[in-house]
Amino acid sequence: MSQRSVEGSGLRIYAILYLLFLYAPIALLPVFAFNSGTIIAFPLQGFTTDWFVQMWANATLRRALTNSLIIAVSSSLLATCLAIFAARASTRFEFPGKGGIMGFIMLPMVLPEIIVAMSLLVVLLGSGLSLSVLTVIVGHTLICMPYGIAILSTAFSSLDKSLEEAAYDLGETKWSAFRLVTLPLVMPGIISSLLISFTISLDEFIIAFFLAGNEPTLPTYIFSQLRFPKQIPMIMALGTVLVALSIVLLAVGEYFRRRGIARIGGKDNGGFL
Amino acid sequence: MSDGPKAMIECQDIHKYYGDYHALRGIDLTIREGEFFSLLGPSGCGKTTLLRTIAGFEDISSGAVLIDGKHMEDVPANQRPTNMVFQSYAIFPHLSVAQNVAFGLRRDPRGKAEKAALVEEALGMVGLKGYGNRAAHALSGGQRQRVALARALILKPKVLLLDEPLSALDRKMREQMQVELIKLQRQVGITFVLVTHDQEEALVMSDRIAVMFEGGIAQLDEPEALYARPRDRRVADFIGVMNFLPAQIIGETDSHVTVQVGGLGQVDLPHSQISRANPDDPEPTIGFRPETMTLIGPSQPHTQARETEAVIDEVVYYGDMTYYDLRLENVPEPVRISMRNVFGRDVQAVGTRTRLAWSPGSLVLFR
Numbered sequence: 001m002s003q004r005s006v007e008g009s010g011l012r013i014y015a016i017l018y019l020l021f022l023y024a025p026i027a028l029l030p031v032f033a034f035n036s037g038t039i040i041a042f043p044l045q046g047f048t049t050d051w052f053v054q055m056w057a058n059a060t061l062r063r064a065l066t067n068s069l070i071i072a073v074s075s076s077l078l079a080t081c082l083a084i085f086a087a088r089a090s091t092r093f094e095f096p097g098k099g100g101i102m103g104f105i106m107l108p109m110v111l112p113e114i115i116v117a118m119s120l121l122v123v124l125l126g127s128g129l130s131l132s133v134l135t136v137i138v139g140h141t142l143i144c145m146p147y148g149i150a151i152l153s154t155a156f157s158s159l160d161k162s163l164e165e166a167a168y169d170l171g172e173t174k175w176s177a178f179r180l181v182t183l184p185l186v187m188p189g190i191i192s193s194l195l196i197s198f199t200i201s202l203d204e205f206i207i208a209f210f211l212a213g214n215e216p217t218l219p220t221y222i223f224s225q226l227r228f229p230k231q232i233p234m235i236m237a238l239g240t241v242l243v244a245l246s247i248v249l250l251a252v253g254e255y256f257r258r259r260g261i262a263r264i265g266g267k268d269n270g271g272f273l
Numbered sequence: 274m275s276d277g278p279k280a281m282i283e284c285q286d287i288h289k290y291y292g293d294y295h296a297l298r299g300i301d302l303t304i305r306e307g308e309f310f311s312l313l314g315p316s317g318c319g320k321t322t323l324l325r326t327i328a329g330f331e332d333i334s335s336g337a338v339l340i341d342g343k344h345m346e347d348v349p350a351n352q353r354p355t356n357m358v359f360q361s362y363a364i365f366p367h368l369s370v371a372q373n374v375a376f377g378l379r380r381d382p383r384g385k386a387e388k389a390a391l392v393e394e395a396l397g398m399v400g401l402k403g404y405g406n407r408a409a410h411a412l413s414g415g416q417r418q419r420v421a422l423a424r425a426l427i428l429k430p431k432v433l434l435l436d437e438p439l440s441a442l443d444r445k446m447r448e449q450m451q452v453e454l455i456k457l458q459r460q461v462g463i464t465f466v467l468v469t470h471d472q473e474e475a476l477v478m479s480d481r482i483a484v485m486f487e488g489g490i491a492q493l494d495e496p497e498a499l500y501a502r503p504r505d506r507r508v509a510d511f512i513g514v515m516n517f518l519p520a521q522i523i524g525e526t527d528s529h530v531t532v533q534v535g536g537l538g539q540v541d542l543p544h545s546q547i548s549r550a551n552p553d554d555p556e557p558t559i560g561f562r563p564e565t566m567t568l569i570g571p572s573q574p575h576t577q578a579r580e581t582e583a584v585i586d587e588v589v590y591y592g593d594m595t596y597y598d599l600r601l602e603n604v605p606e607p608v609r610i611s612m613r614n615v616f617g618r619d620v621q622a623v624g625t626r627t628r629l630a631w632s633p634g635s636l637v638l639f640r
Contacts, residue, residue, distance in 0.1 A: 165330060166363035168351050170377035170428065184367045264366040264410055 026243060033236040040232055051237035061238065064221035067133050068202055071217060075140035076197035082141070083148030083193055084186075090149075091156040102149075109146035116143060117210040124211065131213030139207040144197035151196065155189025156182075188260040195253040199246070218242070278305040280342075281432060281464045282327060287336035289322060289488075296322050298488040300336070304432075304466060309458050311467045311475040314485035315511065321436060323485070324468045328434050329353045341431055356425035357434040360441070362417040364409045364424075370396070371405030373420050377428045395423040398457065415446045426461060435467045439474060451477050472512045476500065484508050500562075505549035506639045509560050516608040518601075520559045520638065532638055534559045536601030536608075537581055540633045550639040557640040563611040565635030568597060568621065569628045578630040585625045595620050599629060 033052070037045035055061060089095075090102050108116055120139050121131075129135060159182065167177035183190075205219040212220060222238065225231040282304040289297035297319050304310045312320040325331045327338060329350030338345045340354060356377070365373050374392045381388065396402055399419035404412075409420065418438060425433055438454075439447045455478055458465045469475050475482045476496045483493045492504040503509035524531035529541045537559070550557060568583075569576065586607045587598035595614055598607040610629065614620065621627060 160361050160363060162359040162361050162363035163365060165350075166357070166359055166424075167365070167376065169328065169330075169355075169357050170424065171351050171380055173351065181365055181367075263408075 029236055029239040029243060032233065033240040035233070038230055038233060040236070051233045052241075055234050055237045055241075058234070060216060061221060061234075064216035064218050067136075067212075067215050068218040070133055071136050071140055071208070072198045072201040074137045075144055075201045076194050078137070078141040079144035079197045080148045080152075080190060080193045083145050083152050084190070086145070087149050087152035087156050088182075091153055092161070105149060106146045108143050109150075113143065113204075113206045117207045120207070121210045131211055131215075133212065133215050135211040135213070136208050136215075136217065139211050140197075140201040140204060143204070143207065144200050147196050147200065148193035151193045152186065152189045155186040159185055184260075185264055188257045191253055191257045191260065195250065198249070278307065280304070281306040281308070281340065282466070283337075283339040284323070284327070285337040285339070287323070287326065287338065288334045289319075289326065289331065290334045296488050297326070297333070300488075300490060302483060302490065302493070304464060306464055307462050309455065309465045309467070309478055309480045311469060311479040311482045312485060313469055313472060313475040313482050313511075316470055318485040319488040320468045320470075320485050324357075324434050324436055324466060327432070327466065328355050328357050354431040355434055356428055356430040356432075357436065358418075358421045358425055358438045360437045362421040362438075362441075364412070364417045364420055366410040368409055369405065370401065370407045370409055370412070370420055373409050374405075374423045374427055376424060391427055392423075395427040398426065398460070399423045400453070414442055415450065418442065418450060422457070426457075426463070430463065432464045432466060435465060437468055437470070439469075440471070447474075454478060476512070484511060486511075502545075503548060503560075503637065506551045506554070506558070506560075509548070509637065509639070514563050514609060515560045516563065517606075517639075518559045518561075518604060518608070520557045520640075522557055522640065530638060532557070532559065534636070536604040537579075537631070540636065542633060542636060542638050546634075546636060547638045547640065555640075557638060560637045560639060561631070561635050563596065563609045566610050566629050566631040568599075568610060568612055569630050570619075570621070571625075571627065576630045578632050581629045581631070583627055583629045585621055585623055585627060588620060588623055590620060597621065599627075601629075 031044070032040050034047055034049065035044045036048035036050070086102075086105055090098065117139065120135075120142070124131065124135050124138075163181050163185070164174075164177045167181045168174060172180060203219055205223065208217040209220050209223075216224070218238075222235055225235055280303045282302070284300045284302040287297050287300040288295070300319075300323060312323060314320045322331060326333055327340070329345065329348065345353060365376065368376070371389075371392050374395050375388055378388050378391065383391075392405060393402070396404060399422050401416065401419050401423065404416070404420075409417070412420065418441075421438075435454075439450055442450060451474060454465070467475070467478065476499075479496055481493065481495055482499055484491045484499065486507055492499060492508045494502075494504075499508065500513055503512060503515075509515045518537065519535040521533040522530060523533050523539070529543050530547065531539065531541050533539050567578075569580070581601060583599040583601055585597055586600045587596075589596040589598075593614060595612050597610045597612065599610055600607050612618065
């Protein structure tokens, strides 16, 4: 009995330290974002919202934010659409070379990003395309797609194959059977895929740094500003906003995912949260 | 044209290959209008492939399928006058019961109220009146089965195809649904084609049964004929219990064959009681069903039938029935006899010396 409680308290301390290590740095973001001192150090000076005002007034930052949102939304939509096709094909059909093809599609997940970024840069420059938000979207779609496929393959493979056949048998076309039956049933997976792709794209640095040309994205902008100590409180404010946004986004996404699963009475596999 | 019932489904020399695998080997089959027809066979015999061929889910390599006199080559599954009840029921889990049942009416031009009335009628037909607003995923297995039936029948197909519809239900529910399906089929008058591996289910429900082995039809007959006169040894083995005894043909005339049967002695059998042996086991054997012979206690008087000495080797008590495994003289394997436990008949003990009463009319010679 006592042996168990000692073990229990050891584990508890470990868990607390682990969570502190994970979240204490993030918890410091809002603390310094509202601190009136320009140096990031204790003791705190006083309360201010100046950094948020300064952040909002910064035109380059606004541009970086707009770019990042455009990139994240586009690449998560593109990656998820492509992932739907790939996941359905790989779970429903047998075709020659399937293993190899799927392996190559999934490869970017484990390939060092810097290699993806460099080779994309070479190809894009070689083909005469100028670097822009568009090229970053291409790169992000590439690295987000394997995650989307991994999530959606689970969703598709847990689906009864006769469902689509039944809809077809009842007079629907192949496409309307897919739209009316399969799509609603894999919707939780689609939401998960959109969310994870959006998050990956939003904070992706290397590809954005290589392929964006002169266009800033949030990560590259933040990195460029870290060299200037007086900008750091504003970056803290930006970080605070991003953390708050992420929490809201994940909460909304998770709500819709769970609602979708409850509606079809399925088993919750945990999504990616 | 014959005067018999109209042909609803005609399969003409259907062959189906999956790569090198010959799944259907020349299926010729006519299913009559309004018939309850079963495709029965062990798993892998091609019965589901044949059903899916009729539904239009599988292309055939050669041959033809006709439904109601029309060739089906160029008619896809969603335009055939057939509907299917899937083994998994394939109930759409994101829709309500009523939405499931109404699914096939989406392209129907009739008004909302009229469709709702049809849905209610279909639900009533399968005993689910008032279940329309329930979530489909919350239903029990038996209820899903009924929803699947209602969903298919609301379209008034010419043929209803059922792919092992009862295999997921527990025994009680299955027996209840068997009776309900028969009643439903009589009520709607639609041709039912059932796929099953359960011989009892096929015997209970069907007007006619096609027994399939290895992609071909071994015998197509009414249940009684199939049970009493299996055309070959495989069919006899698959349907019900049959005892086999070694046999030796010692004479043959135009009217009958004289056979020396291990344990039973010499009998004369007319040609109508002769079926084919297995091709890989050409030795002649005699087969008989457990209920066609009777045990006679030592104190009971002799009967008109032929009698054979036997020793009870094993007794299996089933409540309404008792199975006896009997040792016959000069026969290595015991034979199984079933006796109904009617009033006044005691269950015999293992080791009892007894007599077996039988008549040559219950024997089938496989050669």
